[in-house]
Amino acid sequence: MQVTRSQISLFLCLLSCASSLGIRYTPDWASLDARPIPDWYDEVKFGIFVHWGVFSVPAFGSEWFWWYWKTALKPEYILFMVKNYPPGFSYTDFAPDFHAQFFDPDEWADIFEASGAKYVVLTSKHHEGFTNWGSPTSWNWNSVDNGPHRDLVGDLGAAIRKRSLHYGLYHSLYEWFNPIYLSDKQSGFKTQEFVEKKAMPELYDLVNRYKPDLIWSDGDWEAPDTYWNSTGFLAWLYNDSPVKVRSLHHVVLILKLSQIVIQIIMHASFHSLQDVVVTNDRWGLGCYCKHGGYYNCADKYTPGELPDHKWEKCQSVDTISWGYRRSMKLSELMDLPSIIKDMVKVVALGGNYLLNVGPTSDGMIAPVFEERLRGIGAWLKVNGEAIYATKPWRVQAENATVPVWYTSKSSTVYAIFTSNPMQNSFKLLTPKTSYNTVVTLLGNPEPLKWAPLQTSGLIVLLPDLPFTPADAWTLKLDEVA
Numbered sequence: 001m002q003v004t005r006s007q008i009s010l011f012l013c014l015l016s017c018a019s020s021l022g023i024r025y026t027p028d029w030a031s032l033d034a035r036p037i038p039d040w041y042d043e044v045k046f047g048i049f050v051h052w053g054v055f056s057v058p059a060f061g062s063e064w065f066w067w068y069w070k071t072a073l074k075p076e077y078i079l080f081m082v083k084n085y086p087p088g089f090s091y092t093d094f095a096p097d098f099h100a101q102f103f104d105p106d107e108w109a110d111i112f113e114a115s116g117a118k119y120v121v122l123t124s125k126h127h128e129g130f131t132n133w134g135s136p137t138s139w140n141w142n143s144v145d146n147g148p149h150r151d152l153v154g155d156l157g158a159a160i161r162k163r164s165l166h167y168g169l170y171h172s173l174y175e176w177f178n179p180i181y182l183s184d185k186q187s188g189f190k191t192q193e194f195v196e197k198k199a200m201p202e203l204y205d206l207v208n209r210y211k212p213d214l215i216w217s218d219g220d221w222e223a224p225d226t227y228w229n230s231t232g233f234l235a236w237l238y239n240d241s242p243v244k245v246r247s248l249h250h251v252v253l254i255l256k257l258s259q260i261v262i263q264i265i266m267h268a269s270f271h272s273l274q275d276v277v278v279t280n281d282r283w284g285l286g287c288y289c290k291h292g293g294y295y296n297c298a299d300k301y302t303p304g305e306l307p308d309h310k311w312e313k314c315q316s317v318d319t320i321s322w323g324y325r326r327s328m329k330l331s332e333l334m335d336l337p338s339i340i341k342d343m344v345k346v347v348a349l350g351g352n353y354l355l356n357v358g359p360t361s362d363g364m365i366a367p368v369f370e371e372r373l374r375g376i377g378a379w380l381k382v383n384g385e386a387i388y389a390t391k392p393w394r395v396q397a398e399n400a401t402v403p404v405w406y407t408s409k410s411s412t413v414y415a416i417f418t419s420n421p422m423q424n425s426f427k428l429l430t431p432k433t434s435y436n437t438v439v440t441l442l443g444n445p446e447p448l449k450w451a452p453l454q455t456s457g458l459i460v461l462l463p464d465l466p467f468t469p470a471d472a473w474t475l476k477l478d479e480v481a
Contacts, residue, residue: 025238027231029291035238037293037310041214041278043389044118044166045347046380048373049314049356050156051123051170051322054130054147056361057094063323063358066091066128067176095130098147103363105159111365112165115373116380118388119166121216121354124153124206129175133209137201148363157210168214168278169206173199173228175219189227203233211243217282217292225284225291234279234292243277280312294352306349306392313346315339316356317372324358324366333368336375337471341418343376343387344472348405348416350392379470382443386414386474395430404428414442415475420465426475429457436479441465448475 025031055063060080062068069077070091081089112120125131125138133153134144143152153169160167175181181194206212215237220228238244281292289297294310297303302313316322317339320332334342343353355376357369380387390407397405401421407414415428439448439460449461465473 025235027235029231032231032234032238033291035275035293038275038278040166040276041119041294041352042310045352045387045390046115046117046343046376047119047121047166047168047352047354048112048115048117049121049170049316049322049354051126051316051324051356051358052132052152053123053126053323054091054094054098054128055126055323056359057097059324059326059361061325062321063126065323071176091128092141095141095146098130098143098361100143100148100150100152100361100363103148103150103152103155103359105155106162108156108359108365109159109163109165111370111373112160113163114377116377116384117165117355117373119168119214120156120160121168121170121214122153122156124169124171125175125202126170127172127174127176127219129172129178131202133206135202135205137198137205153206153210157212166213167210168216169210169212170216170218171203171206172219173217173282174222184227185222189223192227192229195227195229200229200233204236207237207241207243213243213276214278216280220282220284220287223285225287228284230283230287234283237277237279238275241277244275302346302351303349306396307351310350310352312352312354313342314354314356315342316358317369318356318358322356322358324360330368334372336372336379336469337418339372339376340379340470340472344405344416344418345397347387347390348392348396348407375469379468379472382468383416383472383474385442386416386476390414398428398430400428401426406430411479411481413477413480415477416472417475418472420471420473421462424462426460426462427453427457428460428475428477429453431458431477431480432456433458433477433480438478440476440478442474442476 025035051063053063055065058065058080061077065077068074069081122132124133129138129141131138131142133142133151135142140146143150157167178194178198180198184191184194225231279293281288281290281295281297283292289295294312295307296312296314300313300315303311317334318325318328318332319334320328339355346353357365357373359365386407390409393406393408393413395406397403401423402417402419404415404417407416413431433452437450439450440446441448441463443466444463448463450458452458460475
């Protein structure tokens with residue numbers, strides 16, 4: 001049956017009405033904090049953080065190079081400059097050497113996809129103020145006018161989305177040495193010229209131009225949220241921005257004209273009209289762990305017990321720096337078992353795990369970082385069922401035969417152990433079994449023999465554990481309580 005123009009118009013009208021029925025949020029924390037975090041974010045669990053900027057050129061110490069050199073006056077940074085650069089060399093002189101000549105966004109996206117990550121967060125601008133896109137409010141201090149002479153944010157975003165991964169953007173609100181910001185700071189933040197001319201225009205430009213699924217705000221802590229106008233921006237983001245709702249996928253329309261009834265069938269996910277954009281909690285002094293979307297609380301934060309709010313741990317493979325360091329040593333990097341153990345703990349406690357790598361100034365991801373990421377992906381191919389779309393169980397951990405972390409889906413519980421028990425019998429004290437309980441080792445479909453313990457728990461007869469560089473395995477327990 002041919003679809004007429006009037007029928008298409010009616011469908012679009014109905015779709016518009018449906019999308020406008022959602023709650024509108026007001027620019028205050030009571031309203032904004034009540035917004036549910038979109039489902040996709042809790043389901044994906046694992047993402048990649050990418051710190052890349054002019055700081056990748058000196059590639060010494062950390063991404064805070066400029067600050068440590070010129071403000072903190074750290075001797076090792078001053079000595080590095082004296083030994084390697086001529087007198088009068090300024091930080092801005094590093095920018096032309098930010099060539100990114102080997103940057104292949106598709107190659108990066110392939111590595112990130114192979115890691116098992118489901119979202120990627122790129123630094124659009126760090127505290128140095130250099131933007132990785134052609135920001136109209138950052139003349140000649142951006143990646144289009146200077147350095148790479150290309151739109152790094154847009155190029156990576158296109159490659160990421162081709163692989164159906166979520167794309168997020170890190171953005172620093174403040175800039176260490178921006179004279180307009182320093183003027184506002186001198187006034188005790190009673191003036192807002194930097195916010196009106198720089199910070200907010202850039203955030204609106206990023207959202208309208210690249211439509212990120214996630215905004216990772218940072219650089220907020222010197223001033224209150226009222227200075228940054230954070231609640232006004234978030235109200236627009238949640239109510240009227242182009243990332244308020246997910247675009248529709250694979251929509252199939254069947255229009256039935258009998259009795260003037262139009263039947264619309266959407267062959268798409270039930271999330272197609274749900275809010276999509278996700279934000280963190282770094283929106284001003286005092287907002288950490290209190291306001292915004294999910295909570296970061298602090299870099300590398302891990303709670304001691306199950307929180308009552310969605311959270312994320314950001315962690316770097318290089319334990320010293322978020323940006324690339326030419327002087328990094330193997331002993332300073334997280335090995336694969338440490339990464340998996342950290343991720344498992346985070347997910348068991350209801351968090352997401354955002355793992356950082358710092359690319360080189362010429363656009364390469366160091367082979368040691370790639371090796372770590374591909375190792376995570378290999379482990380997740382077998383054990384991802386115990387990570388993705390799981391929920392914290394009623395007990396998050398126990399010291400069984402070896403320490404165990406629990407995750408769950410409905411009546412299935414996953415017991416993840418991150419050290420080899422070196423014996424065939426394996427005790428779990430917490431699960432309550434039934435006659436219908438089935439125990440398997442992920443990666444091996446054969447049910448394992450088990451027996452109940454007296455009050456609760458069970459003892460499982462393990463097979464020979466397959467070798468894995470991650471040193472972590474998962475028991476799947478169906479029909480336990």
